[in-house]
Amino acid sequence: MTVPNLVGxxxxxxxxxxxxxxxxxxxxxxxxxQPEATGKIQTAxxxxxxxxxxxxxxxxxxxx
Amino acid sequence: xxxxxxxxKTYLFALLALLSLTLxxxxxxxSHDAGEVDTKEEVKDYIVHHLKDSHDFxxxxxxxxxQRKHVGFPLPVIVWSSEGLVTFMSSEFHHDDNGHVIVExxxxxxxxxxxxxxxxxxxxxxxxxxxxxxATNAHKVLDLSITKSVFxxxxxxxxxxxxxxxxxxxxxxxxxxxxxxxxxxxxxxxVRDEIARPNIGEKHYRRFTGYLLTVFFFIWIxxxxxxxxxxxxxxxxxxxxxxxxxxxxxxxxxxxxxxxxGHVLWMPGVPVFVKxxxxxxxxxxxxxxxxxxxxxxxxxxxxxGHIVVMSLxxxxxxxxxxxxxxGATGLSLVLSFFITLIEVLVAFLQAYxxxxxxxxxxxxxxxxxxxx
Numbered sequence: 001m002t003v004p005n006l007v008g009x010x011x012x013x014x015x016x017x018x019x020x021x022x023x024x025x026x027x028x029x030x031x032x033x034q035p036e037a038t039g040k041i042q043t044a045x046x047x048x049x050x051x052x053x054x055x056x057x058x059x060x061x062x063x064x
Numbered sequence: 065x066x067x068x069x070x071x072x073k074t075y076l077f078a079l080l081a082l083l084s085l086t087l088x089x090x091x092x093x094x095s096h097d098a099g100e101v102d103t104k105e106e107v108k109d110y111i112v113h114h115l116k117d118s119h120d121f122x123x124x125x126x127x128x129x130x131q132r133k134h135v136g137f138p139l140p141v142i143v144w145s146s147e148g149l150v151t152f153m154s155s156e157f158h159h160d161d162n163g164h165v166i167v168e169x170x171x172x173x174x175x176x177x178x179x180x181x182x183x184x185x186x187x188x189x190x191x192x193x194x195x196x197x198x199a200t201n202a203h204k205v206l207d208l209s210i211t212k213s214v215f216x217x218x219x220x221x222x223x224x225x226x227x228x229x230x231x232x233x234x235x236x237x238x239x240x241x242x243x244x245x246x247x248x249x250x251x252x253x254x255v256r257d258e259i260a261r262p263n264i265g266e267k268h269y270r271r272f273t274g275y276l277l278t279v280f281f282f283i284w285i286x287x288x289x290x291x292x293x294x295x296x297x298x299x300x301x302x303x304x305x306x307x308x309x310x311x312x313x314x315x316x317x318x319x320x321x322x323x324x325x326g327h328v329l330w331m332p333g334v335p336v337f338v339k340x341x342x343x344x345x346x347x348x349x350x351x352x353x354x355x356x357x358x359x360x361x362x363x364x365x366x367x368x369g370h371i372v373v374m375s376l377x378x379x380x381x382x383x384x385x386x387x388x389x390x391g392a393t394g395l396s397l398v399l400s401f402f403i404t405l406i407e408v409l410v411a412f413l414q415a416y417x418x419x420x421x422x423x424x425x426x427x428x429x430x431x432x433x434x435x436x
Contacts, residue, residue, distance in 0.1 A: 043262075043420075046413075046416075046417065046420070047417070047420065047421070047424070050361060050417040050420075050421070051357070053361065053365070054357045054360055054361040054364070057360065057361065057364030057365065057368065058360050058364070060364070060368075061360075061364055
């Protein structure tokens with residue numbers, strides 16, 4: 001692995017981390033406001049997290 | 065009281081099975097001798113080799129009397145050569161992967177280079193390589209072998225057929241299943257009521273529940289098999305995940321109704337000059353982006369999981385000089401134990417997400433719109 005590869009991988013992980021943090025944080029707020037909607041919020045959260053993860057993995061694999 | 069006891073027993077059994085799965089996952093590391101695999105390069109080679117499909121089950125190797133011994137079991141090689149179908153066992157290659165061992169069958173010569181079977185040209189006695197390490201006097205053949213992944217797919221197919229047909233039979237006699245069926249029933253209901261019904265809609269979900277259940281259990285069991293020391297990496301093969309994604313593509317393409325295709329090809333409610341542009345985007349989304357996101361996610365997650373687990377196991381070789389043998393082994397044991405527990409969760413989560421997104425795409429295709 002060369003240095004640009006490692007820096008790129010780091011950037012991808014930072015981006016994915018920010019995205020996942022936002023998704024998780026908003027879901028927590030939503031659940032705290034409306035505990036009865038927990039199930040629906042979790043489902044939507046997992047779907048969006050999966051989409052984000054697919055993007056991040058795609059970038060990581062292209063980078064290597 | 066009796067029923068309660070029995071169900072507790074079932075749960076305990078399931079828990080034990082899960083635990084043994086996670087514990088076994090570390091065995092390959094222990095069975096490798098440290099003398100051979102101590103450089104980073106060799107660890108890397110081993111991980112790359114594991115991620116690829118192979119023609120035999122290779123459990124571990126060891127060195128005795130200066131000779132490398134391999135432990136595993138062979139699988140049948142079936143190739144379509146220039147003179148028709150040829151079959152033999154992969155043990156005839158003697159674990160060679162560099163084109164040194166030549167197998168003669170029916171006047172034809174075969175060899176294996178980097179997990180691919182090559183047929184030698186007539187008159188050639190051994191493989192000649194050019195500067196880029198490509199074989200010059202041999203060509204690839206159509207390979208229909210029962211490889212490790214094919215074996216895994218067939219095994220899971222058989223397991224699922226036996227497990228679910230016995231579960232289905234039980235419902236003919238009584239309403240409550242017994243034995244292992246009690247573990248399967250809540251999962252089946254979960255897929256139907258939490259994945260299929262809300263995403264596809266009350267009216268159509270029954271038609272697609274069969275496919276969703278099949279794909280869910282297929283991926284989940286294969287993911288869990290990947291955590292055992294047998295070295296399966298079936299859901300980490302692009303061919304397998306691509307095939308599953310194409311199934312979903314065919315299903316939501318075939319079941320798309322008039323409203324759905326109307327929205328894809330000629331989006332209502334936007335200016336006319338935007339409609340062709342949207343049609344191109346929607347078509348790309350339908351035929352490329354949706355299946356691509358399905359196949360890349362599953363492949364990347366499972367491959368990445370395998371790489372992480374194996375890299376953490378490899379800590380005991382790579383950090384041996386810095387941390388001493390006890391320190392490196394302890395560190396790798398602790399880290400790989402917890403990451404394997406996470407992998408058990410990921411195995412379920414990826415099966416769930418694949419099924420969920422399939423249901424979502426199918427639901428989009430069959431959704432009925434209100435006309436105003």
